[in-house]
Amino acid sequence: MKAEIVSVGTEIIMGSTLNTNVQYITQRLSEFGIDVLFHTSVTDDPELLREVTNIALERVDLIIFTGGLGPTQDDMTKEVVSDTLGLKLVLNPFIQNNIKEYFNRTNRPMPSNNIKQAYLPEDSKFLMNRVGTAPGIYIEKDNKIIILLPGPPREMKTMFDEQVVPLIKRDPTIMTKTIRTRTINTIGIGESALEMKLKDIIDKKEDIIIATYAQEGKVDVKIIVKENNIESADNKLDRIVASIDRRISKYIYSYDNESIEEVVYRKLLEQNKRIAFCESCTGGLITSMFTRIPGASKVFDRGIISYSNTSKMEELNIEEDILLKHGAVSETVALHMAKNLLDITGVDIALSTTGIAGPSGGTQGKPIGLVYIGIATKDNAYAVKVMLNGARHSIQNRAALRAFNELRKIL
Amino acid sequence: MKAEIVSVGTEIIMGSTLNTNVQYITQRLSEFGIDVLFHTSVTDDPELLREVTNIALERVDLIIFTGGLGPTQDDMTKEVVSDTLGLKLVLNPFIQNNIKEYFNRTNRPMPSNNIKQAYLPEDSKFLMNRVGTAPGIYIEKDNKIIILLPGPPREMKTMFDEQVVPLIKRDPTIMTKTIRTRTINTIGIGESALEMKLKDIIDKKEDIIIATYAQEGKVDVKIIVKENNIESADNKLDRIVASIDRRISKYIYSYDNESIEEVVYRKLLEQNKRIAFCESCTGGLITSMFTRIPGASKVFDRGIISYSNTSKMEELNIEEDILLKHGAVSETVALHMAKNLLDITGVDIALSTTGIAGPSGGTQGKPIGLVYIGIATKDNAYAVKVMLNGARHSIQNRAALRAFNELRKIL
Numbered sequence: 001m002k003a004e005i006v007s008v009g010t011e012i013i014m015g016s017t018l019n020t021n022v023q024y025i026t027q028r029l030s031e032f033g034i035d036v037l038f039h040t041s042v043t044d045d046p047e048l049l050r051e052v053t054n055i056a057l058e059r060v061d062l063i064i065f066t067g068g069l070g071p072t073q074d075d076m077t078k079e080v081v082s083d084t085l086g087l088k089l090v091l092n093p094f095i096q097n098n099i100k101e102y103f104n105r106t107n108r109p110m111p112s113n114n115i116k117q118a119y120l121p122e123d124s125k126f127l128m129n130r131v132g133t134a135p136g137i138y139i140e141k142d143n144k145i146i147i148l149l150p151g152p153p154r155e156m157k158t159m160f161d162e163q164v165v166p167l168i169k170r171d172p173t174i175m176t177k178t179i180r181t182r183t184i185n186t187i188g189i190g191e192s193a194l195e196m197k198l199k200d201i202i203d204k205k206e207d208i209i210i211a212t213y214a215q216e217g218k219v220d221v222k223i224i225v226k227e228n229n230i231e232s233a234d235n236k237l238d239r240i241v242a243s244i245d246r247r248i249s250k251y252i253y254s255y256d257n258e259s260i261e262e263v264v265y266r267k268l269l270e271q272n273k274r275i276a277f278c279e280s281c282t283g284g285l286i287t288s289m290f291t292r293i294p295g296a297s298k299v300f301d302r303g304i305i306s307y308s309n310t311s312k313m314e315e316l317n318i319e320e321d322i323l324l325k326h327g328a329v330s331e332t333v334a335l336h337m338a339k340n341l342l343d344i345t346g347v348d349i350a351l352s353t354t355g356i357a358g359p360s361g362g363t364q365g366k367p368i369g370l371v372y373i374g375i376a377t378k379d380n381a382y383a384v385k386v387m388l389n390g391a392r393h394s395i396q397n398r399a400a401l402r403a404f405n406e407l408r409k410i411l
Numbered sequence: 412m413k414a415e416i417v418s419v420g421t422e423i424i425m426g427s428t429l430n431t432n433v434q435y436i437t438q439r440l441s442e443f444g445i446d447v448l449f450h451t452s453v454t455d456d457p458e459l460l461r462e463v464t465n466i467a468l469e470r471v472d473l474i475i476f477t478g479g480l481g482p483t484q485d486d487m488t489k490e491v492v493s494d495t496l497g498l499k500l501v502l503n504p505f506i507q508n509n510i511k512e513y514f515n516r517t518n519r520p521m522p523s524n525n526i527k528q529a530y531l532p533e534d535s536k537f538l539m540n541r542v543g544t545a546p547g548i549y550i551e552k553d554n555k556i557i558i559l560l561p562g563p564p565r566e567m568k569t570m571f572d573e574q575v576v577p578l579i580k581r582d583p584t585i586m587t588k589t590i591r592t593r594t595i596n597t598i599g600i601g602e603s604a605l606e607m608k609l610k611d612i613i614d615k616k617e618d619i620i621i622a623t624y625a626q627e628g629k630v631d632v633k634i635i636v637k638e639n640n641i642e643s644a645d646n647k648l649d650r651i652v653a654s655i656d657r658r659i660s661k662y663i664y665s666y667d668n669e670s671i672e673e674v675v676y677r678k679l680l681e682q683n684k685r686i687a688f689c690e691s692c693t694g695g696l697i698t699s700m701f702t703r704i705p706g707a708s709k710v711f712d713r714g715i716i717s718y719s720n721t722s723k724m725e726e727l728n729i730e731e732d733i734l735l736k737h738g739a740v741s742e743t744v745a746l747h748m749a750k751n752l753l754d755i756t757g758v759d760i761a762l763s764t765t766g767i768a769g770p771s772g773g774t775q776g777k778p779i780g781l782v783y784i785g786i787a788t789k790d791n792a793y794a795v796k797v798m799l800n801g802a803r804h805s806i807q808n809r810a811a812l813r814a815f816n817e818l819r820k821i822l
Contacts, residue, residue, distance in 0.1 A: 039452035283702025291694025302722035305714030
């Protein structure tokens with residue numbers, strides 16, 4: 001089945017909003033074996049939208065529109081698409097009531113133009129909007145499927161996951177096979193090195209899609225299998241994941257996109273351990289990433305961002321001699337920072353970073369990108385040296401990921 | 412002039428890459444008075460690309476393609492577009508030499524298929540790629556302009572800014588007027604409240620575009636004026652900016668997108684002052700944002716992320732009595748945190764945050780979103796209470812912006 005995604009709206013076409021909807025829908029559709037061939041964005045002009053709709057109807061079997069379902073004059077996706085398909089709009093009393101209730105629940109008066117949203121194309125299914133007012137619409141006509149979804153990403157995603165996915169799964173013309181997916185998340189290996197290690201697995205694709213997605217400092221491997229029934233799909237997926245696991249196990253930090261800091265948080269919680277951070281080159285990034293997690297306070301004691309040598313001496317009791325002899329960016333200082341923080345705070349694990357994030361400050365012996373990560377526990381203390389590439393913020397990001405990865409390994 | 416942007420490539424259409432190119436190009440084209448009517452993305456299939464090219468040639472005057480200019484078999488934008496336009500490809504010895512030199516400079520052997528990139532459509536201009544190997548192409552044919560740019564955002568942007576913009580500026584069919592733009596960056600006022608304050612100015616548009624762009628916790632106002640000559644454009648822009656400034660001056664933190672933390676950094680540097688942060692609810696975000704700035708160490712002493720009450724007592728000498736009497740989230744504690752940090756560090760300005768970022772921990776008296784920001788200098792100390800909306804990370808982001816905004820005001 002061939003699909004096209006059409007984004008409607010001035011915010012998208014004027015460049016004021018980044019189109020994340022299209023990426024989300026495409027990724028999800030691929031899980032159901034649907035090939036997305038075209039993305040089209042068009043401003044909210046009825047004539048242009050009609051033209052785009054006609055072109056899409058000629059070249060694909062499934063069209064998903066996003067945007068232009070709101071209550072204002074500018075919102076005209078439903079009107080134009082229905083008209084192009086030759087379908088009349090009829091008032092649906094159930095939706096009318098739904099919209100009224102939504103405004104009651106949120107204690108606001110219903111603006112009169114919201115009634116426009118209660119009109120549906122004849123013979124279409126409506127898709128309820130749990131988190132907003134504009135309902136979505138599902139149309140089947142002349143062997144084509146046309147789906148209209150709201151533009152705000154949260155409303156679109158909720159409706160897609162809760163209502164479009166079950167419809168897709170039920171429709172025999174779409175789901176001819178059972179699809180199973182898993183994502184393997186890795187840190188510490190580059191995308192091309194990873195591809196080399198998996199080359200023979202990636203190359204033999206018969207109803208298997210294996211794709212690598214690189215982000216800063218990490219690479220995801222996404223596996224999609226298609227089979228005739230659930231059992232064989234599950235078996236096949238497990239077999240492929242196991243064979244990939246064996247080859248790259250030391251780089252894997254999680255599955256299905258649990259973040260590295262969440263993995264560390266979960267392990268600390270399970271082991272009833274508390275943690276503290278002292279950061280120099282990462283400048284608070286590690287602490288900030290960790291405290292984004294709801295409930296971080298259960299395992300996190302404090303973070304000390306000791307940028308200046310004075311603060312390293314005052315906050316972490318690093319002796320001036322050590323700083324002068326080894327330099328602030330050194331294995332010895334990383335080790336002392338972690339050990340002293342452990343002593344001061346009495347936590348179970350203390351982590352330190354010190355390095356040169358650039359753009360200046362590098363020397364031949366200590367170039368930009370050199371970072372030491374120190375870890376101290378009651379039984380053990382060590383420091384790891386890493387060399388990282390990129391601009392200042394990339395070096396900080398990569399150093400933070402590597403630090404969390406070190407924590408993951410010892411937990 | 413009407414334009415369409417066509418993105419070519421499997422990464423885009425498979426959803427593995429977010430399409431940031433199209434947003435960048437659209438925003439820049441609007442500065443030259445060019446209306447972008449369509450964005451289209453298509454997979455790298457010659458037949459589909461040919462179809463998309465023909466549709467675009469029918470409905471717009473300017474087509475910008477991105478992607479598919481690389482050396483591999485999959486890269487076929489140039490071949491398909493040339494063929495669709497009826498233009499032959501001819502070897503350009505100058506480009507051939509350029510590509511060879513690029514590989515010499517980076518000390519790598521030139522793969523033989525890179526020679527493909529030295530072929531250009533007849534009668535086209537080539538656009539040199541300073542940061543990669545694939546050259547761009549500029550074609551004029553039958554009153555249409557067709558521009559081919561590389562897909563990697565860094566290469567695309569460099570080429571667009573350095574080479575496409577001058578061509579656009581020179582072409583009389585595109586630049587009929589002089590365009591001047593300015594962005595006013597605000598914090599502390601919502602988008603609709605801002606629009607209300609500027610409504611009569613926004614409504615009278617004659618060759619003036621005034622648009623507001625909301626991001627988390629901040630709103631930008633972008634002003635674009637079109638005039639017949641530079642002097643009148645500059646005058647008009649200055650006049651509009653001045654009239655907007657008068658109405659919303661207290662919310663403006665910068666112009667043309669200097670970030671709020673950069674404004675604070677610049678002022679500290681100018682005034683030769685040093686700063687320290689102690690954060691509770693923002694969890695290191697303020698320190699992390701600040702240390703992203705190259706050279707931050709010149710004005711930044713340290714950051715203390717005192718999450719637990721123990722750490723507030725140990726690191727910041729907050730007396731237990733005060734914590735018990737007022738609670739950690741209170742004006743008194745925010746004030747003491749900032750004052751004590753100033754004493755401990757000897758910096759010129761100390762800033763503190765304490766609040767409830769959620770998702771749990773809120774009470775009737777102290778709901779989620781309540782944040783106190785404390786500021787201490789040698790002469791003065793005070794705390795500001797703010798109420799913020801959103802999920803945990805939104806509250807942290809907004810609190811950090813408000814904290815920097817408080818610093819901006821006193822500097």
